[in-house]
Amino acid sequence: MLGTFAVGKTSLVRRFVESIYSGKYHTTVGVKVDKKVVQVGDQETSLLLWDIEGTETEHEFRKSYLRGASGYLLVADGTRQDTLYKALALQTRAEEAVGQVPFLLLLNKSDLADQWQIGPRETEALDQKNWTVINTSAKTGHGVEDAFLALAEKMVVKTNG
Amino acid sequence: MAELPVPIRDFIDALTDDLLAPAFMLVDDEGGLSAWGGALESYGIAGLEENMQVADHLPFLVGILPVDSGGVFLPNVQTQADVFADIYFFNRPQGTWILLLDATKNVKTRQTLQQRAYDISLRAADLEQEGKTLYGVNTMLEQRVSEQTRELSETVVRLQQELAESKRTQRALAFSEARFRSLYESNMIGIVSWTANGTISRANDIFLQSIGYLRDDLARGLITWNQISPDPDTANREASDRWQDTLALQPEERDFICKDGSRTRLLFCAGPREESTKQSIGFATQPRY
Numbered sequence: 001m002l003g004t005f006a007v008g009k010t011s012l013v014r015r016f017v018e019s020i021y022s023g024k025y026h027t028t029v030g031v032k033v034d035k036k037v038v039q040v041g042d043q044e045t046s047l048l049l050w051d052i053e054g055t056e057t058e059h060e061f062r063k064s065y066l067r068g069a070s071g072y073l074l075v076a077d078g079t080r081q082d083t084l085y086k087a088l089a090l091q092t093r094a095e096e097a098v099g100q101v102p103f104l105l106l107l108n109k110s111d112l113a114d115q116w117q118i119g120p121r122e123t124e125a126l127d128q129k130n131w132t133v134i135n136t137s138a139k140t141g142h143g144v145e146d147a148f149l150a151l152a153e154k155m156v157v158k159t160n161g
Numbered sequence: 162m163a164e165l166p167v168p169i170r171d172f173i174d175a176l177t178d179d180l181l182a183p184a185f186m187l188v189d190d191e192g193g194l195s196a197w198g199g200a201l202e203s204y205g206i207a208g209l210e211e212n213m214q215v216a217d218h219l220p221f222l223v224g225i226l227p228v229d230s231g232g233v234f235l236p237n238v239q240t241q242a243d244v245f246a247d248i249y250f251f252n253r254p255q256g257t258w259i260l261l262l263d264a265t266k267n268v269k270t271r272q273t274l275q276q277r278a279y280d281i282s283l284r285a286a287d288l289e290q291e292g293k294t295l296y297g298v299n300t301m302l303e304q305r306v307s308e309q310t311r312e313l314s315e316t317v318v319r320l321q322q323e324l325a326e327s328k329r330t331q332r333a334l335a336f337s338e339a340r341f342r343s344l345y346e347s348n349m350i351g352i353v354s355w356t357a358n359g360t361i362s363r364a365n366d367i368f369l370q371s372i373g374y375l376r377d378d379l380a381r382g383l384i385t386w387n388q389i390s391p392d393p394d395t396a397n398r399e400a401s402d403r404w405q406d407t408l409a410l411q412p413e414e415r416d417f418i419c420k421d422g423s424r425t426r427l428l429f430c431a432g433p434r435e436e437s438t439k440q441s442i443g444f445a446t447q448p449r450y
Contacts (some may be wrong), residue, residue, distance in 0.1 A: 005279045005282075006279055010185045013241055025279075025280070025283070026276070027272060027275045027276045027279050028238055029245075029268045029271050029275060030237020030238055030239060030245055030264070031235070031237065031238050031239065031267060032223075032239040033220045033221045033238070033239070035220050048220050048223050048224075053237075062236070064234055064235055065235065067224060067225055067233060068223065068224020068225055069224065070224075080286060082286075083184075105418075126206055145373060
């Protein structure tokens, strides 16, 4: 899980792994590893989820956390436009660390539609990158399961060649 | 490393044991566990067996092994609830050593500071957003005030124009009224006003005299239009219908019934006086033969 601070990485993992949500923000220090087994096609796959601390800038990001990663979820907060640009910068750092592995961009907090700051200009820029982008809400669960399963599928496809 | 006396080394070892709860594992090239020890249980690590594939047992090792010569450092890994470890991986001839040192205290200290810093940062972002919103609202209000001021100014100018026009109209009306009154009172021609229901509201003396009535008869309501205006013949019925539409009668010689029952012929025309009450005003004079 990559993204700047307070975009909802921990909440997304908790929603996916434990089906719970807390509205109170607790900053993550370091990394917490969770595990969940998912079904991808007819194959059972263990996802080891590294919930990595968010940083103010991509330069503070510790690449060793990405060692051996098969894929990643880039997370931005749809109500804070700057988090999207930080996610884009983090993606560059991630690619430097682990090369071209599957990833998805999640625009989280989609339940806060009235505060949404991702406009047509950003959407057009993302379209040009041809990335898979999913709107999610850790609060309501919208898109969360889909996002993790989509990443699992991409990783399985890449692993199976 | 500097030579340190044995007591100092022993003290440092004891301090390390107390503060950092060191624990270790040794893994061979195949990922099999060959040795382990220290305070592993404080990190929630138990049930280890020789030659077991340790990565299967400890999720945070998946993908990390084997490490290259430079080693790997994973700071602040949460191993179980509220226990964090700095984990060092380094290669030696025996295999890959994995050293865990307790980082919980550092994490807690950093967590408190980081939480405060990020909360402030989020609050600042919220305030910035509120500022932008307020600026937008302020700009919108200024525009609305400007538009309404302009509209108000235009309305004032229009009202002033209408007021001036109204004054001109009032002056023209007063002049017209004066001229009419003068004509009415001069008794040069007969003047009569009547409404659709036949009530004669006004008539000057010359008109009343032409049909043999007195002003007192009018005041007492003894005279109505239907009384003095005979039933129209077929030709005049058309004129009567036109009057219903226009409140006007074309100039014509028209018979009127006098008070004594006789008839007198007057040259007569009429026009609208007041649309709302369907009131006409007629002008009569003796025809010249």
